């Protein structure tokens with residue numbers, strides 16, 4: 001595939017799909033799923049992605065309202081575009097990281113994995129086109145932007161601190177902040193109560209749950225998922241997680257995740273030795289719709 005590059009690289013890089021009225025996936029397929037949630041007065045961008053292409057330009061093609069960028073947590077792949085926005089908000093624990101640039105070695109390592117992923121997609125695509133037909137326009141991984149080798153993520157603006165239970169009013173709709181520690185201490189989800197949409201960040205993942213990094217506290221993660229499942233039972237129409245090509249899950253996914261984490265904490269789920277996508281060792285706890293990664297040895 002030819003990547004022409006140039007100033008509107010973003011239009012080739014981002015996958016945009018309206019998932020609900022006034023709500024768009026602004027995705028980096030295979031990397032990060034960001035979502036734009038628009039009210040009558042302003043809009044929230046849930047996460048700013050890798051920062052390889054100009055997400056602010058992609059967003060301004062969708063809305064003319066002022067945009068508040070909200071990070072679901074401070075991990076590098078969720079805040080790459082923060083520096084392109086003047087208004088940013090996040091959990092208070094995220095502030096220290098978000099106001100620092102991202103380490104260049106991390107970005108170089110990420111690029112290697114991104115290139116391996118793209119090569120894997122090109123192989124998978126042939127089989128998909130012939131047999132499976134799972135890739136859609138919104139889920140086809142894109143060639144890397146021409147400027148990927150110059151990729152840098154500068155420090156972002158100081159985020160406005162978000163408190164658990166706080167409502168972000170957008171005009172005609174609002175988003176409620178839910179502090180959901182577990183994947184990381186600074187993780188939040190955003191709930192559009194009226195529409196029944198949960199923007200889950202890395203708290204819910206339709207592939208590998210990352211619960212094997214030093215940031216993760218498994219008991220806290222399990223308690224968060226159970227609380228969310230109890231609190232939101234019967235209220236949700238869709239869950240939008242930040243990773244994998246399955247950027248929409250049904251409400252039952254939350255209960256399945258809570259049950260799985262409970263089984264891991266209780267010691268009734270046996271993990272199998274394997275790796276994460278970076279090929280680092282991890283115990284893989286496999287469930288019907290997803291896998292939970294744990295550290296290779298008990299901590």
Ligand SMILES: [Zn+2]
Pocket residue numbers: 073075183184202
């Ligand atoms: Zn994360």
